[in-house]
Amino acid sequence: MMSAYLDFIRIRFLMMLAYRVNYYSGIIIYAINIGAYYFLWQAIYGEQESLAGFTVPQMTTYIAVSWMARAFYFNNLDREIANEIRDGSVAVQLIRPYNYLFVKMMQGFGEGLFRLLLFMVPGLLIVCLIFPVQLPADPVVWLLYLVMLLFSFLINSQINILTGLFAFFVENNEGMMRMKRVMVDLFSGVVVPIAFFPGWLKSTMEWLPFQAITYLPSSVFTGRTPLGEAGGVLGLQVFWFLLLLLPIWLTWRAARKRLFVQGG
Amino acid sequence: MRYAVLFWEYIKNYAKTRLTYRADFWIEVASDLLFQFVNLIFILVVFQHTPSLGGWSELEVVFVYGFFMIPYGLFSTFFGIWNFSERYIVKGEMDRVLTRPAHSLFQVLFENIDPPSMVGSIVGAGIMAYCWTQMGLPFHLTDLLLMLVLVVGATLIYGGLYTALNAVSFYSDAPTGIVPLMYNIQNYGRYPVNIYNKLIRFVLTWLLPFAFVGVIPASYFLEKKSDDLSQLALLTPVMGLIVFGLGLAFWNHGVKKYRGAGS
Numbered sequence: 410m411m412s413a414y415l416d417f418i419r420i421r422f423l424m425m426l427a428y429r430v431n432y433y434s435g436i437i438i439y440a441i442n443i444g445a446y447y448f449l450w451q452a453i454y455g456e457q458e459s460l461a462g463f464t465v466p467q468m469t470t471y472i473a474v475s476w477m478a479r480a481f482y483f484n485n486l487d488r489e490i491a492n493e494i495r496d497g498s499v500a501v502q503l504i505r506p507y508n509y510l511f512v513k514m515m516q517g518f519g520e521g522l523f524r525l526l527l528f529m530v531p532g533l534l535i536v537c538l539i540f541p542v543q544l545p546a547d548p549v550v551w552l553l554y555l556v557m558l559l560f561s562f563l564i565n566s567q568i569n570i571l572t573g574l575f576a577f578f579v580e581n582n583e584g585m586m587r588m589k590r591v592m593v594d595l596f597s598g599v600v601v602p603i604a605f606f607p608g609w610l611k612s613t614m615e616w617l618p619f620q621a622i623t624y625l626p627s628s629v630f631t632g633r634t635p636l637g638e639a640g641g642v643l644g645l646q647v648f649w650f651l652l653l654l655l656p657i658w659l660t661w662r663a664a665r666k667r668l669f670v671q672g673g
Numbered sequence: 674m675r676y677a678v679l680f681w682e683y684i685k686n687y688a689k690t691r692l693t694y695r696a697d698f699w700i701e702v703a704s705d706l707l708f709q710f711v712n713l714i715f716i717l718v719v720f721q722h723t724p725s726l727g728g729w730s731e732l733e734v735v736f737v738y739g740f741f742m743i744p745y746g747l748f749s750t751f752f753g754i755w756n757f758s759e760r761y762i763v764k765g766e767m768d769r770v771l772t773r774p775a776h777s778l779f780q781v782l783f784e785n786i787d788p789p790s791m792v793g794s795i796v797g798a799g800i801m802a803y804c805w806t807q808m809g810l811p812f813h814l815t816d817l818l819l820m821l822v823l824v825v826g827a828t829l830i831y832g833g834l835y836t837a838l839n840a841v842s843f844y845s846d847a848p849t850g851i852v853p854l855m856y857n858i859q860n861y862g863r864y865p866v867n868i869y870n871k872l873i874r875f876v877l878t879w880l881l882p883f884a885f886v887g888v889i890p891a892s893y894f895l896e897k898k899s900d901d902l903s904q905l906a907l908l909t910p911v912m913g914l915i916v917f918g919l920g921l922a923f924w925n926h927g928v929k930k931y932r933g934a935g936s
Contacts, residue, residue, distance in 0.1 A: 430845075438858060444873060445861040452727045452868035453719050460722045584700035588707050595711045605718050 413507065414515045421519025429527055435480070436532045443476045443536055446600075461604040466543050467631040468602075473533065473542045475599050475627045481529040482562040482622065484517045487586050490573030494668075495581070503665070510570060510661060517566045545630060553639050557626035560646035565622050567653040568593065574657070577664035598624030604633075618649040679775060683783040702789045705749070709742055709793055712860070713800075727868035733895055734864065736804035741863045741887035742797025744827035749790035752832045754781060755852065758842035768933050778836065778924050810894060822910050823890040829913030830885050831859075833920030840920070843927030855881075863887040867900050878905070885912045 425432075450468050454460060463471060490513060493499040502509045536542060545551060572589045575582045594600055596619035603614050603624045614620050625642045628634040634642060691698055716738060720731040729737075761767040761781060770780045805812065838852050862883030866874045877884040885908070892898065893906035 438855070441873070441876075442857050445858070445869065448869045448873065449726075449861075449864060452865075453723050455723055455725075457723070579696060579700075581694045582700075584702075584704040588700075588704035591704075591708045591711050595714065600711075600715055601718050605722060607718070607721060 410507075414511060417512050417515035418519040418522065421516040422523050425520055425523035426527075429523075432524070432528050435528060436535060439476055439480055439528075439532055440536055440539065443473050443540065446472045446476075447540055461602065462633055463602060463604065463631070466541060467633055469540055470542050470544070470631045471602060471627050471633075473536045473540060474630050475623050477529045477533045477536065478558060478561060478623055478627065479594075479599050480532055481521060481525045481558060482565045483524070484520050484566060484569060486513055486517045486566055486569040487573035487589065489513065489516075490570060491576035491582055491586065494573075494576040499668070503668075510657065513570060513573075514566055517569075518562070521562050521566075543631075545632060547636070550630065550632075550636060550639075553636075553643065554626060554630050557629065557643060557646060560643070560650055561622045561626055563650050564618055564646065564653065565593065565597075567650070567657060568618070571653070571657055571660060574660045574664055577660075577668060593619060593622065596620065597622035598627065602628070604628075618653060621646045621649045676775070676779065679779075680783060683786060684788075687786055687788070698789060701787075702792050705790055705793050706796060709796065712863070713738060727865045728898060729865045732804045732808050736801055736808070736895065737865070737888050737891040738863055739797045739800030739802075739804060740891035742800065743794045743824050744831060744886055746790050746792070746794030746797060747824070747828045748831040748835070749793065750787050751782060751828075752835050753787040753790065754785045754835070754839055757781065757839040758852070762842045762931075765933060767931060771928070771931075777928050778921065805894075808895075816894065819893070823893070823906065826910035826913030827886040827890055829917040830882055830909075833913070833915075833917035834881065834883075836917070836920035837923045840924040840927040843924075843931045859883045859886070865898075866902070867898070882912055882916060885909050 447469060450472065451465075454465050454468070458464060460468075490499075493502060499509070502512075537544065545554075568589065572582070572586055575585055579585070596603075596614060596617060598620060603611055603620050606614065621642075625634070625645065629636075629639045629642055713735070716731070716734050719726070720734070724730075726734055761770065767777070770777050770784075773780060834855075835852070838855055858881060861869070861873070862877055862885070864887075866877055866884045866888055869877070874884075878889075884902075885905075889902050889905050890909045892903040895903070897903060
């Protein structure tokens with residue numbers, strides 16, 4: 410059975426490979442994106458050497474690695490699920506002898522693997538050539554970051570799946586999906602590190618899973634969070650991963666009971 | 674005239690489909706506004722740590738953002754074809770569009786018309802009015818007229834760029850990832866372009882003229898800066914016509930090359 414799931418990873422990976430040309434432009438545009446934020450933050454820092462605990466080089470590294478991490482963990486699982494619910498093909502998926510959500514996760518992982526190898530890694534290399542990014546020298550940090558990155562992917566995909574499943578209840582959840590995307594970008598810390606938020610917002614964020622997607626791992630990568638505290642960060646990611654399984658399971662159970670296929 | 678009748682029919686059709694998904698309408702309005710507020714939060718958060726951004730004060734940057742929201746809202750209403758490549762090319766709906774006599778772009782745009790986005794324009798105008806009074810800028814009636822011209826120009830720039838981007842799907846058979854990524858780039862036209870280096874400034878001004886959608890026209894109403902962007906402001910409608918013209922030409926050429934998905 411497991412090999413069937415692994416095949417979903419492989420097939421999605423190959424499918425993405427067929428469309429790899431799209432991602433060459435993606436690398437360039439992410440680099441432009443990183444560049445624009447780089448200049449924006451340079452202007453924000455002005456004469457100041459450190460803001461909210463980030464030095465200027467740390468901030469540069471933070472922007473680069475956060476955007477490139479997004480290049481890896483980003484996927485459209487929410488949209489895929491919502492579309493399958495809306496066009497009714499989810500009914501066929503449900504009668505197949507596999508767990509639909511697990512298959513989605515595997516497909517997402519296949520896409521992620523592709524994005525990691527052909528998007529994030531070359532992207533990061535290019536960005537490092539253009540901007541003064543300081544990569545960590547300690548291999549432990551790299552190893553730890555790689556594990557954290559996996560959890561970034563898992564948590565982000567879980568949020569996507571949860572959003573996608575809402576299509577069972579509202580029939581058209583386009584608005585919700587857009588809202589989710591914006592919220593994830595802001596609250597995960599891609600656009601602004603959480604440390605810059607005013608106090609009340611910062612403490613709210615500490616109770617939400619979003620910071621585990623980008624902010625926490627990137628802070629470890631840049632060295633703002635010392636290696637000693639990195640274990641706690643990883644623990645928090647694992648905690649959120651496990652906790653998010655619960656709402657997904659509950660939604661999925663409720664959703665299957667009220668599924669009604671319009672046409673299909 | 675025929676297009677006006679068609680336009681009205683599309684609106685009626687839109688209203689009918691929307692009344693089926695009533696709750697969704699409000700969720701969409703809310704999500705649009707949330708998106709804008711997130712960007713405003715970014716500006717507000719940033720200004721907690723610095724008094725000025727490349728010589729621009731907080732109110733000025735927010736003012737620029739308010740201006741940007743107006744053409745952006747109009748653009749999203751009339752040009753919101755985010756899934757063009759998937760829906761029209763991959764799934765072959767373009768064939769249906771081409772069998773009809775009305776211009777293909779017109780049909781595609783109005784099948785996807787999205788009036789709730791207009792709420793963003795109204796909020797943007799409100800934000801701009803607020804900053805206007807807070808900064809105590811002089812106000813003349815001609816400013817309103819000029820504003821209208823600049824807004825139309827900016828909307829055309831946006832529309833032309835996205836028409837061209839969507840037309841890329843006619844040439845390359847793979848769904849392109851450019852559109853969602855372009856969506857990210859456009860954010861930079863909202864900030865004072867003088868903070869970027871020369872290359873990016875050049876790109877944002879002349880190649881992907883997102884600066885003409887936000888900071889350049891808005892600067893016309895603000896105090897003059899040392900680099901004086903406002904000189905370019907009156908070029909906005911000209912740029913609008915050029916960019917939209919190019920976009921339309923690219924689209925028309927693409928339609929000629931289009932050969933169907935074969936399904």
